[in-house]
Amino acid sequence: GHHLRSLQVKFSALVVALLVLASLALAAIAIQHERRSLEEEIEKRARALATNLAGTAKESVLGIDQGDFEGELTLERLIEQTSQGGGVVAARIVTRSGRVAASLDPFERGSERTGFTEAGNTDELPEGDDPAQHPLRVSRRGPRMLVGAPIIYSDVLIGVAEVELDLDALVDPVVKSHTTQLMTATVVVVGLGVVAGMIFVALLVGPLRRLRVGVERLTAGELATRVPPTSHDEIGDLTRAFNEMGDSLEQK
DSSP, X not given: OHHHHHHHHHHHHHHHHHHHHHHHHHHHHHHHHHHHHHHHHHHHHHHHHHHHHHHHHHHHHHHHHTTOTHHHXXXXXXXXXXXXXXXXXXXXXXXXTSBEEEESSTTTTXXXXXXXXXXXXXXXXXXXXXXXXXXXXXXXXXXXXXXXXXXXXXXXEEEEEEEEEEXXXXXXXXXXXXXXXXXXXXXXXXXXXXXXXXXXXXXXXHHHHHHHHHHHHHHTTOTTOOOOOOOXXXXXXXXXXXXXXXXXXXXX
């Protein structure tokens, strides 16, 4: 009885271990896939924000270059509207000369931008080029995604609109919520697996236990002892072999 219980415990432990490993692996794959999908959606949104900002700001940027400083107020309103989107941590308009005409950060306004990121590099902006040669540029700096959209007026590049989003603020809450759901599902699956494993082992151990009792009685001299087979598998074959051995001993 002790050995059979040990078999039941070992089998149940094996089932639990396999279910836990499989569930954790599937959960990790699902979370990774979800994070990538979310980041792709966020990039699309950042591209749209930067493109819209560049499109609505071009006349004001051109006016600033021509000495119309009222355009800066318009740009500030556009920057404010852009920043209302969740996760936007920075937004700015950089003119052709590298001056920050408008920014969500008041300390950046009027400053000169040197050593731009790839998304907003205006140090070498040739004039009069095909606008298609100045596509949106996306760069990553740690948890932040920076998108720079060219500001083009009459086929001339006059500046860059930059939008920066915090991926952690946008992705982590969603991933954390789904991770909790996946862990809950994992616990449920493991629990069901343990119950199913114990039922299976009980069905497996029952015939073995009856066969063991029969062997003990036969060993004690009860040669008429027989164990009725309950299946047609290997355990059933073993039971029938036991009965044939009992028949042989009884005939002697």
